[in-house]
Amino acid sequence: xxxxxxRVSGACKTYDRSDHAALLPTSFEVARGExxxxxxxxxxxxxxxxxxxAGLLAPDxxxxxxxxxxxxxxxxGRAIVFQDAALFPWLTVFHNVEYGLRAHKVPKAERxxxxxxxxRLVHLDHVADKHPYELSGGMRQRASIARALVMExxxxxxxxxxxxxxxxxxxxxxxxxxxxxxxxxxxxxxxxHNLIEAAFLSDTVHxxxxxxxxxxxxxxxxxxxxxxxxxxxxxxxxxxxxxxLRAEVDDAAERRAQVAEVSAL
Amino acid sequence: xxxxxxxxxxxxxxxxxxxxxxxxxxxxxAGAVAxxxxxxxxxxxxxxVVWWAVSASGLVDPYKLPAPGDVxxxxxxxxxxxxxxxxLGATLLRxxxxxxxxxxxxxxxxxxxxxxxxxxxxxxxxxxxxxxxxTIAFLPLAILWFGFNGTAVLAITAxxxxxxxxxxxxxxMHQISPTLMMAGRALGARGxxxxxxxxxxxxxxxxVTGLKMGWSFAWRALMAAEIVVTGAAGLxxxxxxxxxxxxxxxxxxxxxxxxxxxIVTEQLFFTRLERWVNRRWGLVGxx
Numbered sequence: 251x252x253x254x255x256x257r258v259s260g261a262c263k264t265y266d267r268s269d270h271a272a273l274l275p276t277s278f279e280v281a282r283g284e285x286x287x288x289x290x291x292x293x294x295x296x297x298x299x300x301x302x303x304a305g306l307l308a309p310d311x312x313x314x315x316x317x318x319x320x321x322x323x324x325x326x327g328r329a330i331v332f333q334d335a336a337l338f339p340w341l342t343v344f345h346n347v348e349y350g351l352r353a354h355k356v357p358k359a360e361r362x363x364x365x366x367x368x369x370r371l372v373h374l375d376h377v378a379d380k381h382p383y384e385l386s387g388g389m390r391q392r393a394s395i396a397r398a399l400v401m402e403x404x405x406x407x408x409x410x411x412x413x414x415x416x417x418x419x420x421x422x423x424x425x426x427x428x429x430x431x432x433x434x435x436x437x438x439x440x441x442x443h444n445l446i447e448a449a450f451l452s453d454t455v456h457x458x459x460x461x462x463x464x465x466x467x468x469x470x471x472x473x474x475x476x477x478x479x480x481x482x483x484x485x486x487x488x489x490x491x492x493x494x495l496r497a498e499v500d501d502a503a504e505r506r507a508q509v510a511e512v513s514a515l
Numbered sequence: 516x517x518x519x520x521x522x523x524x525x526x527x528x529x530x531x532x533x534x535x536x537x538x539x540x541x542x543x544x545a546g547a548v549a550x551x552x553x554x555x556x557x558x559x560x561x562x563x564v565v566w567w568a569v570s571a572s573g574l575v576d577p578y579k580l581p582a583p584g585d586v587x588x589x590x591x592x593x594x595x596x597x598x599x600x601x602x603l604g605a606t607l608l609r610x611x612x613x614x615x616x617x618x619x620x621x622x623x624x625x626x627x628x629x630x631x632x633x634x635x636x637x638x639x640x641x642x643x644x645x646x647x648x649x650t651i652a653f654l655p656l657a658i659l660w661f662g663f664n665g666t667a668v669l670a671i672t673a674x675x676x677x678x679x680x681x682x683x684x685x686x687x688m689h690q691i692s693p694t695l696m697m698a699g700r701a702l703g704a705r706g707x708x709x710x711x712x713x714x715x716x717x718x719x720x721x722x723v724t725g726l727k728m729g730w731s732f733a734w735r736a737l738m739a740a741e742i743v744v745t746g747a748a749g750l751x752x753x754x755x756x757x758x759x760x761x762x763x764x765x766x767x768x769x770x771x772x773x774x775x776x777x778i779v780t781e782q783l784f785f786t787r788l789e790r791w792v793n794r795r796w797g798l799v800g801x802x
Contacts, residue, residue, distance in 0.1 A: 304697075304701060305701075306697050306700065306701065323700075324697075324700045324701040324703075325700075325701060325702070325703045328701075329701065329702075330697075330698070330701045332694050332697070332698060334694060336692070336694040336695055336697070336698040337698075338695065338698075338699075338713070338716070338717075339796050339797040340716045340717075340719070340795065340796050341716075349699075349702055349704075349712070350702035350703055352708075352712070353699075353702055353703035353704045353705070353708055353712075354703050381795070381797055382797060383796075383797025384797075397702070401702070401703075
């Protein structure tokens with residue numbers, strides 16, 4: 251029986267200065283090489299969950315295991331891509347991608363080869379010597395993906411990586427991400443609020459809802475790859491998820507109305 | 516801080532900022548340059564004219580206010596017999612040395628202790644308190660420790676730079692983007708590697724502003740100290756000598772030199788440095 255890439259068991263989180271839970275106890279697994287999305291409106295705890303998996307936040311209770319070992323900090327086979335690329339502005343694209351390898355004391359010749367491969371993979375080899383401010387938003391995000399992939403992670407974590415990009419760039423990068431994932435096959439946890447993006451990319455989609463944050467439904471996406479964003483099956487899935495989210499929002503509004511009524515008595 | 520960065524950015528982009536038509540600009544060019552020059556210099560010219568008029572009128576004793584021409588010719592004499600050149604050299608050397616020592620010490624202390632709440636909370640208020648004391652107040656102490664010599668002056672200059680640099684470093688560290696720090700940690704950066712390759716470069720743009728401030732603090736501390744510790748060569752010593760022998764033209768000539776040094780370093784060095792850093796760090800660019 252193969253060990254999962256990631257096992258989240260009852261992880262929950264409440265932030266200081268707020269009494270409501272950012273995330274109720276949540277459990278799920280990610281198999282090796284599986285693409286999993288966490289989708290939901292803002293405040294549903296999806297980024298909190300990702301932060302805990304990344305080892306940048308500690309869960310209040312529950313545990314997270316990555317590759318069979320409890321997560322106590324960042325790194326260790328997990329790489330992360332942030333929403334705003336978070337490239338180091340003083341370094342060239344090449345040196346940005348090289349950074350993690352330097353931190354891990356990888357010898358220079360090997361660094362060079364791995365960085366060049368990663369840049370080729372994301373089609374950025376022609377701008378290796380440019381600085382981040384010379385790149386478009388889409389290119390910056392490609393560089394950020396290369397910086398994560400060069401670590402050859404078994405688990406790739408992506409926190410709304412395309413949400414700051416325009417619609418066309420976003421579609422192109424989704425396509426590219428599918429290709430890159432098919433070539434490299436890490437397990438991926440992909441956070442987004444874009445339902446079609448989640449459906450298009452994922453093997454499994456966890457739909458989260460807010461107030462308090464929790465997984466309300468899990469969808470398996472059995473559509474053969476490579477996929478097409480215009481596939482009617484994807485649009486149908488998106489429709490289902492949207493209905494479910496609407497029902498959740500209505501429920502939440504109703505609950506809030508009830509609370510207001512009760513406290514008015 | 517943001518003001519100074521803004522100045523640098525404005526200086527860097529001002530002449531490329533979307534004015535219509537190169538031909539129109541060329542036609543307007545010469546006139547615009549002259550106008551610009553006049554706008555920036557009319558007050559200086561006015562001061563010189565008033566100064567010249569007052570001293571020419573004979574209302575003020577020339578021993579209190581010499582004519583501009585006299586001050587200029589004294590300046591010429593002081594430079595041609597090379598004495599002032601040596602003093603200027605000694606002062607500049609001390610300034611650069613003291614400033615560099617203070618910058619390195621202040622930034623190192625800030626980076627090494629700024630990562631820890633415990634260390635920073637203990638050390639920062641002490642430095643902030645010391646910063647509230649004019650550096651020159653420590654000169655007697657420095658003289659007792661190092662002697663009535665250039666070393667005491669150097670120590671005061673370094674100390675005067677150290678305090679604002681340490682404070683600027685703390686301030687800059689609080690402004691590093693949390694995402695950048697998280698990205699670094701997630702990529703495996705720790706401890707000294709992180710301080711060297713992430714924290715230090717991330718604070719460079721704010722530090723450049725701090726460097727300028729450190730330089731002006733160093734300059735003030737140095738001048739004050741040199742006026743007291745007159746044994747060693749230096750502009751401060753010449754100022755004090757001028758006062759002793761009642762040579763007001765010498766005093767004013769030296770003040771002019773000090774003024775020019777300030778303007779030249781600011782314009783030639785710091786403005787360029789700021790512009791280069793802003794460009795390199797992408798602060799004026801595509802974004």
